Amino acid sequence: MSISQPLPDHPELLVFEYPSYREYRITPKKKSPNPNYTLKWMDNLLYPIILAFLWQKMSWKVPCIFSIIYILYIFKFRVLTLQHESVILLPPHGIQLETHWGISRTCSMNIKRKFIPAIKLTDAIIHEGLYGWNVLYYLAAVTLEPSADTTLHVAFEEMLPCHDILLEVYEGIYEIMLSKSADKFDKA
Structure with a gap:
């Protein structure tokens, strides 16, 4: 090779x-350092916390399932990079x-x-x-x-x-x- x-x-x-x-x-x-980049990662750290909170409070009700799907959808497009x-x-x-x-x-x-x-x-x-x-x-x-x-x-x-x-x-x-x-x- x-x-x-x-x-x-x-x-x-x-x-x-x-x-x-x-x-x-x-x-x-490679991207140049961006001051908003760290804010983006801090913002993305909130998604698992919200997900854990919803997991405990709603115990698999319909709004909980839709909330989890929405958070995972947002997480995918905000975190995954090419x-x-x-x-x-x-x-x-x-x-x-x-x-x-x-x-x-x-x-x-x-x-x-x-x-x-x-x-x-x-x-x-x-x-x-x-x-x-x-x-x-x-x-x-x-x-x-x-x-x-x-x-x-x-x-x-x-x-x-x-x-x-x-x-x-x-x-x-x-x-x-x-x-x-x-x-x-x-x-x-």
Whole structure:
């Protein structure tokens, strides 16, 4: 296994090279210290205290159950942060898109995975979209479904990295998955 950082200007992109597959991982840039950050964590510490209080007082009445669900819902969106997003190239099988959410960089609590079989994969594209006055680039895998529907599966959906990073991943997809040189991984 080797870990490389192909773009010196973009340290958030890491490439994990294994004998039989390759992973392109993007981690969020480290945030500068924010004075409201500690307040956010202090605010989130109140949720378990409120939950414990409701647990004792209401003894499983309907309002208690709804309160617990609401507090857990708020807790999920206030505490969980994006850890990293990955595109994993599995040459004979397909592509897997992953998004990892968690409390810290080491503890994943929620992982969203989407596997695209190589049989359905027809192309990979870098496209641009407008968001307000901004032009955002995104990488998508194009698949052809049995019902003759073409579907786009967006990679790095939460972070939407810059064009240089997308181009590096795009070239890797073509090198390994969509060209004749993919045979070198089949023999591994």
